[in-house]
Amino acid sequence: MPADTAFERVGNDLFLWKHLWLLDGQRIRCCYCEQEQSLTWAHQALVHGHHCPGRTASAQYPWQDLVELLCAHYQGK
Ligand SMILES: [Zn+2]
Numbered sequence: 001m002p003a004d005t006a007f008e009r010v011g012n013d014l015f016l017w018k019h020l021w022l023l024d025g026q027r028i029r030c031c032y033c034e035q036e037q038s039l040t041w042a043h044q045a046l047v048h049g050h051h052c053p054g055r056t057a058s059a060q061y062p063w064q065d066l067v068e069l070l071c072a073h074y075q076g077k
Contacts, residue, residue: 010073017069020054021062028062030054039063 029036033049042063
């Protein structure tokens with residue numbers, strides 16, 4: 001994949017990540033229900049509020065998603 005295309009894809013994925021999550025120091029917060037998770041709990045799925053529109057059918061690990069995005073960016077994937 002050409003580097004420009006990979007960069008654009010990571011940029012799009014990061015845009016989507018930022019649409020749901022807010023990075024605040026060592027915490028990530030859901031933009032909708034404001035449930036937050038500290039870096040030390042990165043291995044746990046974030047628990048949203050009951051009626052949060054940010055919930056998905058599968059568990060969400062925003063810290064791990066962010067790391068994967070950044071690694072993909074630096075590895076040019
Ligand atoms: Zn939420």
